[in-house]
Amino acid sequence: MGKIKHMISVLIIGMIMFFFVESKLISGYLEELKNEAQFAHQSGPSLLQQIQQEAKDRYVSPQNAKIDRVWKAIPGYNGLKVDEKKSYQLMKKDGRFQESRLIYKQIPPKVHLKDLPPAPIYRGHSDKAMVSLAINVAWGEEYLPEMLEVLKKHSIHATFFFEGQWVKKHPDLAKMIIDAGHEGGNHSYTHPDMARLSKARAREEMEKTNKVIESATGTRPLLFAPPSGSFTDATVETAHQLGMNTTLWTVDTIDWKKPTPEALINRVISRVHPGAIILMHPTESSSASLDTLVRKLKAKQLKVDTVSNLLSETRIISHTSSSSH
Incomplete structure (x- = not known):
């Protein structure tokens, strides 16, 4: 009977220690997640997110060729958009946004001079x-x-x-x-x-x-x-x-x-x-x-x-x- 009580005591002590260690690990893990979240919040949007936002701000619509009442045939003009993929590839080595490294590509209009009547x-x-x-x-x-x-x-x-x-x-x-x-x-x-x-x-x-x-x-x-x-x-x-x-x-x-x-x-x-x-x-x-x-x-x-x-x-x-x- 004494042996059984001893074994139960050892088991209870082991379980207490296990839960104590586990709780420490869990607490540490949660603290680490919290720190990461705070860092992410402090460091702002990612490089890609910055580029995507700039792409929205800098988008210029193409303009179609047209026949004007006064000036007659007027050519169209390409639109402009940021090439997000190429811009990111150019900046990711430094890991920071640089306006001068934005890469643009032109967007042709749907109506060209050749589509207009003479x-x-x-x-x-x-x-x-x-x-x-x-x-x-x-x-x-x-x-x-x-x-x-x-x-x-x-x-x-x-x-x-x-x-x-x-x-x-x-x-x-x-x-x-x-x-x-x-x-x-x-x-x-x-x-x-x-x-x-x-x-x-x-x-x-x-x-x-x-x-x-x-x-x-x-x-x-x-x-x-x-x-x-x-x-x-x-x-x-x-x-x-x-x-x-x-x-x-x-x-x-x-x-x-x-x-x-x-x-x-x-x-x-x-x-x-x-x-x-x-x-x-x-x-x-x-x-x-x-x-x-x-x-x-x-x-x-x-x-x-x-x-x-x-x-x-x-x-x-x-x-x-x-x-x-």
Whole structure:
């Protein structure tokens, strides 16, 4: 009987010790969980959560191409979103959020210029901080070398709209312009009033010019600029059938009136806006103004590029903030 009591006493003492140890372990485990929860609360959202929140804040919707009542065909503009996966991969090594390391990707709109019915184009998208120099060339070849040097110095490209019979006389100069990275456009063959031509004659002017430009430069124009800005719906339709958009301008230098360089520059800078197409010719006024004009356009945070690049949906991206995209 005494042995049994002893065994019971030992068993009770063992059980008490077991529960005491277990309770300590459980208490320690709970305390550890509590500490982890407090740390998580103090350290804020995870890196991935921060990136996901930034992605929501920085999302910019794409804008469709449209026909405007005043400006006619206006190109679309890509939207913008943060690539969460790539941004996370770039930041996870340091384990902290860095705005400068956000990676963006562009979202195309659903409606593009090519989806619209044929219509003239006067400008690019107003949200695109870019302008284009549209230089119509039917004479003035003596001023082209100096203008090309200025463009080269500033590492920018323009669109030169060639008259066909001018290219026939100056194929080497036309090729030099294209070889320098500039865009070549169609400006008719004989510089007629396109609004007075039959559809057949208008087509002949465009086709003949395309052939001579392609023969001289190896490139086929995608843009048509009607002489003096004169056209009809049939002109635009004919150009469309030949794979060309009809483009005009929003800012005219009126350089053929021989303004002083100061007058030309002030005229352009006072009227220029994002998306503007600036009409020029190879004249003494434009040649003398070009360097300062480009500097002032850049000072207004406007990129200068070809008309086709202006009309593209590609965004000009700034990584500093979504408001500047």
